[in-house]
Amino acid sequence: MDLDYSRKDNEKYFCRYQNNVIFLPKITQTLLIMKKILLLLTLALMTCSVFAQDAAFKKEVEKALELSDFQGTLTETFRIQYQQLVDAGTVKVDDVDALARESTEAMMDKMKDFALEVYYENYTLSEMKEYNKFLTTPLGQKTIKVAPKIASATTKLSQDPEILTKLQAVILKHIKLD
Numbered sequence: 001m002d003l004d005y006s007r008k009d010n011e012k013y014f015c016r017y018q019n020n021v022i023f024l025p026k027i028t029q030t031l032l033i034m035k036k037i038l039l040l041l042t043l044a045l046m047t048c049s050v051f052a053q054d055a056a057f058k059k060e061v062e063k064a065l066e067l068s069d070f071q072g073t074l075t076e077t078f079r080i081q082y083q084q085l086v087d088a089g090t091v092k093v094d095d096v097d098a099l100a101r102e103s104t105e106a107m108m109d110k111m112k113d114f115a116l117e118v119y120y121e122n123y124t125l126s127e128m129k130e131y132n133k134f135l136t137t138p139l140g141q142k143t144i145k146v147a148p149k150i151a152s153a154t155t156k157l158s159q160d161p162e163i164l165t166k167l168q169a170v171i172l173k174h175i176k177l178d
Contacts, residue, residue, distance in 0.1 A: 060128035061119045065112065067135040068144045074111065075104040076148040081155065 065071075079100035085091045093099055119128065134140045157163065 057120060057125050057128060058116060060125060060132060061116050062112075063132050064119070064128065064135060065115060067132060067140075070111075070115065071104055071108060073144060073147055074108075075100050077151050078103045080148055080152040084152070084156065 079096055082091075082093060082096045082099055086093050086096060123131065135144065
C-alpha cells in the first residue's frame with residue numbers, strides 16, 4: 001500500500017492512494033502533525049542519550065589511559081625501540097630519552113583520539129568499566145609495566161632472520177606471480 005501524505009496550498013492535508021486524492025478530516029490532520037512532533041522529540045531524546053553515553057564512554061577511556069599510564073608506556077616503548085636502533089649502530093642519537101619523550105608528545109593528541117575510536121569500536125561502556133577495575137589490580141599494574149617490554153620483544157622477534165626467512169617462504173608459496 002503506497003500512501004503519500006501531502007499538504008495543499010490551503011494547508012489542508014490529503015492522502016494520495018492509487019491516483020485518488022482523499023482529503024483528511026481535521027482530526028487526522030492534527031494526528032499527523034502530532035506524529036511528526038513525537039518523531040522529532042524521540043529523535044532529539046535519542047541523540048541526547050547517545051551524547052550522554054558517548055560522554056560516559058569517553059570518560060571511561062580517559063580513565064583507562066590515565067590508569068594505564070598510556071603516555072608513559074608509549075614513551076617507554078619508543079625509548080626501548082630507539083635504544084635498540086642505537087645499540088645496533090643503525091642511528092646515532094644524542095639523547096634517547098629526550099627523543100622518546102618528544103616523539104610521544106608530538107603524537108599524543110592523535111593517539112588519544114585513535115585510542116578512543118579503537119576502544120569505542122571494540123568495547124561496551126560496561127566492559128570499559130570492568131577493564132578500568134582490572135587496571136587498578138596488582139596484575140593490571142604489572143601488565144601495564146611489562147607491556148613495552150613485550151611489544152619490544154615481539155618487534156625484535158619479528159625481525160629475526162630465521163623468522164623472516166620462514167615468513168618469506170610462506171608468502172612466496174601463496175603469491176601468484178604472472
